[in-house]
Amino acid sequence: MRWTQRIAEVNRQPLLQVSDLLVEYPLRGRIRRAVDKVSFDVYPGQTVGVVGESGCGKSQTMLAILGLLDRNARVRGTAHYKDHQLIGLPARLLNRVRGARIAMIFQDPMSALNPHLRIGTQLREILSAHTQLNAGAARARIIEMLTAVRLPEPEPSLRRFPHELSGGQRQRVMIAMSLLCEPDILIADEPTTALDATVQADILELLGEIMRNSNMSLVLITHDLGVVAGICERVIVMYAGRVVESGLAETIFYHPQHPYTQGLLRCSARMAWRRQDRLPTIPGQLPDAGSPAAVGCRFAPRCQHCFDRCNRETPELGAWRDGHAKACHLEQLP
Amino acid sequence: MSEALLVVRGLRVNYWLPPNRPWRRALSIRAVDDVDFDLKPGETLGIAGESGCGKSTLARALTGLQPITAGSARLAGQELKDLDRAGWRTLRREVQMVFQDTIASLDPRMTVSQIIAEPLTNLYPQMASAEQRDRVLEIAEQVGLPGRDLHRYPHEFSGGQCQRIGIARALVARPSVLICDEPASALDVSIRAQIINLLKGLQNKHNLAMIFISHDLAVLKSISHCVLIMYLGKVMEQARCEKLFADPAHPYTRALLSAAPLADPLQERARRRIALRGEPSSPTTPPAGCVFHARCPWVAERCKREIPVARQFAPHRVVACHFAGRLGDVPAQCSGAGQ
Numbered sequence: 001m002r003w004t005q006r007i008a009e010v011n012r013q014p015l016l017q018v019s020d021l022l023v024e025y026p027l028r029g030r031i032r033r034a035v036d037k038v039s040f041d042v043y044p045g046q047t048v049g050v051v052g053e054s055g056c057g058k059s060q061t062m063l064a065i066l067g068l069l070d071r072n073a074r075v076r077g078t079a080h081y082k083d084h085q086l087i088g089l090p091a092r093l094l095n096r097v098r099g100a101r102i103a104m105i106f107q108d109p110m111s112a113l114n115p116h117l118r119i120g121t122q123l124r125e126i127l128s129a130h131t132q133l134n135a136g137a138a139r140a141r142i143i144e145m146l147t148a149v150r151l152p153e154p155e156p157s158l159r160r161f162p163h164e165l166s167g168g169q170r171q172r173v174m175i176a177m178s179l180l181c182e183p184d185i186l187i188a189d190e191p192t193t194a195l196d197a198t199v200q201a202d203i204l205e206l207l208g209e210i211m212r213n214s215n216m217s218l219v220l221i222t223h224d225l226g227v228v229a230g231i232c233e234r235v236i237v238m239y240a241g242r243v244v245e246s247g248l249a250e251t252i253f254y255h256p257q258h259p260y261t262q263g264l265l266r267c268s269a270r271m272a273w274r275r276q277d278r279l280p281t282i283p284g285q286l287p288d289a290g291s292p293a294a295v296g297c298r299f300a301p302r303c304q305h306c307f308d309r310c311n312r313e314t315p316e317l318g319a320w321r322d323g324h325a326k327a328c329h330l331e332q333l334p
Numbered sequence: 335m336s337e338a339l340l341v342v343r344g345l346r347v348n349y350w351l352p353p354n355r356p357w358r359r360a361l362s363i364r365a366v367d368d369v370d371f372d373l374k375p376g377e378t379l380g381i382a383g384e385s386g387c388g389k390s391t392l393a394r395a396l397t398g399l400q401p402i403t404a405g406s407a408r409l410a411g412q413e414l415k416d417l418d419r420a421g422w423r424t425l426r427r428e429v430q431m432v433f434q435d436t437i438a439s440l441d442p443r444m445t446v447s448q449i450i451a452e453p454l455t456n457l458y459p460q461m462a463s464a465e466q467r468d469r470v471l472e473i474a475e476q477v478g479l480p481g482r483d484l485h486r487y488p489h490e491f492s493g494g495q496c497q498r499i500g501i502a503r504a505l506v507a508r509p510s511v512l513i514c515d516e517p518a519s520a521l522d523v524s525i526r527a528q529i530i531n532l533l534k535g536l537q538n539k540h541n542l543a544m545i546f547i548s549h550d551l552a553v554l555k556s557i558s559h560c561v562l563i564m565y566l567g568k569v570m571e572q573a574r575c576e577k578l579f580a581d582p583a584h585p586y587t588r589a590l591l592s593a594a595p596l597a598d599p600l601q602e603r604a605r606r607r608i609a610l611r612g613e614p615s616s617p618t619t620p621p622a623g624c625v626f627h628a629r630c631p632w633v634a635e636r637c638k639r640e641i642p643v644a645r646q647f648a649p650h651r652v653v654a655c656h657f658a659g660r661l662g663d664v665p666a667q668c669s670g671a672g673q
Contacts, residue, residue, distance in 0.1 A: 053522035054493075152613070166613045167385075196384035197549060198610050201593040205607070223523065226595030230602035249599050267523045268597035269552035275378075275575065278531050279556055282524035285492050 014041035015217055021077035023064050034060045036241040047218045049232035057241040058221045062187050066098045100130040103178035107190035109170035113162040120158030123177055130181045145176040168199035189221045225268040237261045240287045240298035243317050247324035257326045259303045305330055338372035339543045344405035345369045347395045363617050365391040367567040378544040380558030388567040389547045393513045397431050398422040427457050430504035434516035436496040440488040446499055447484040453507040477502045494525035513545045551594050555579050563587045566625040569644055573651040583653045585630045608664050631665050
């Protein structure tokens with residue numbers, strides 16, 4: 001299956017094509033860059049994991065594509081969904097795409113749902129905004145979707161308020177809501193971070209199942225490489241607003257070429273850890289979110305392979321081999 | 335073997351919920367129900383469980399932030415239940431706590447050196463200011479805070495640095511027990527390991543007894559000597575760390591272990607997960623019989639009627655399950671496919 005999908009990637013047009021995306025904020029008279037020249041493609045049916053630590057710009061990138069950033073954000077670059085360039089599109093036109101063609105779910109389902117409205121009302125809102133379905137058909141569609149995400153008691157749940165559901169159930173409602181219009185792309189921003197371990201596993205399994213049974217693409221934003229491992233086909237690793245490495249999941253996990261990816265993998269939770277050992281770390285601190293654009297590699301202060309060129313010249317994301325790209329001056333990691 | 339420093343027997347903590355109708359009786363919730371453990375100097379007890387299982391309440395009860403309803407908890411022979419405010423004031427020299435949300439637990443209007451010195455001013459009012467300053471500098475160096483940063487304010491620091499300040503504040507009074515409530519959960523992966531290594535180093539240096547609460551089992555495995563798994567206020571399984579991870583005896587422990595995601599695509603795809611049924615039960619209306627029966631893949635008739643007693647299953651090993659040691663393979667309908 002993986003092989004056929006790789007062939008598909010060669011032949012098909014990308015569904016979403018983001019290039020040189022910049023997000024900047026004016027802050028105390030200076031321009032702070034939160035996202036710096038991010039480019040990536042999403043193909044139909046593909047699952048892309050965007051991994052990075054806090055402040056790396058992973059959420060900012062996705063919010064920028066959907067035009068959901070604060071007003072003071074300046075966005076440049078392009079994001080083509082099919083033939084539409086989404087950046088700079090007026091809200092009236094953008095609303096035809098977001099929610100319907102590109103849907104998004106968020107980390108905390110409690111704050112994403114409206115506490116004043118019943119679940120049924122909130123779900124119906126999506127359908128009345130994007131489709132012409134009458135009340136009966138809309139209700140049937142909603143119940144079908146809630147059953148598909150395995151929400152217990154879908155019918156009585158329509159009358160419930162968000163606070164009456166558990167965290168996992170709320171996230172199921174959010175997933176059902178995002179799938180109502182059968183979007184081409186689902187962007188999931190840390191969908192399981194606020195959930196308990198067993199519930200997280202349930203939700204990831206559900207997302208995997210939905211992906212297998214549809215031709216939807218999934219962009220999964222997370223800080224946890226464990227979440228990415230099971231479900232993603234491509235992985236994009238971000239650090240301090242830039243993409244540092246991108247490639248197929250197997251390549252990223254088994255043959256990482258960027259020192260940061262390597263470090264992140266070493267730090268990820270492993271059951272092989274023992275009390276006797278010191279845990280592997282990446283020394284130093286994370287850079288400030290959106291610090292002013294500086295010359296040189298942003299990871300250099302924490303990198304054990306850093307040499308003088310890293311401080312002079314910013315490494316560009318270059319194809320290394322076989323759909324695998326990295327932004328590092330080193331030819332090959334030792 | 336050294337003497338246990340903290341001995342907890344049959345500890346229970348209840349919360350009272352106001353009734354939803356004025357004429358009804360207040361509801362009591364058993365947040366922590368019948369917990370036993372011993373903690374020796376230099377050892378770490380890891381506590382795991384999902385939200386609402388009572389792990390934080392347990393920590394709060396042991397630091398006097400929440401009254402103990404029943405049972406006993408003795409710290410170096412002193413019964414914690416009998417302590418009044420003045421008694422706690424002396425005992426707090428011995429028990430200190432590190433919190434999850436550090437930035438919220440640090441007073442934004444105090445400088446770092448004031449924050450770290452505060453336990454000394456409160457617990458040792460007679461201490462000379464020169465000695466105070468020396469102690470603050472000493473502990474700041476041990477947790478890796480540069481001396482030049484001590485006059486700055488918490489908001490100037492990153493999450494990881496704030497956690498170091500929190501640890502320094504907890505250790506400045508030289509306690510014998512340190513309770514860490516999810517100290518690394520809010521931190522980024524690359525910073526988390528730094529904090530855990532720091533705690534392990536400090537434990538060795540000061541021979542600290544530690545209670546380490548975390549929902550991350552891999553982190554727990556890397557720091558604990560002994561692990562306690564809780565569900566709805568009750569202890570499900572308690573064992574030496576190596577034993578518990580090598581051969582989990584309780585269905586809940588098995589499910590938790592099988593749910594932890596692995597940062598390895600091949601392993602992750604091949605993983606057989608034990609899927610739990612339903613949603614976590616509410617602590618206000620705990621199910622009859624075993625608290626875990628509604629979600630347990632191995633559930634039998636007996637589990638719905640009879641509360642399993644936490645029994646000695648093997649040396650250093652307590653399991654609260656009727657079928658411990660006789661579980662067998664995962665029932666077919668509950669073995670979730672890997673992804």
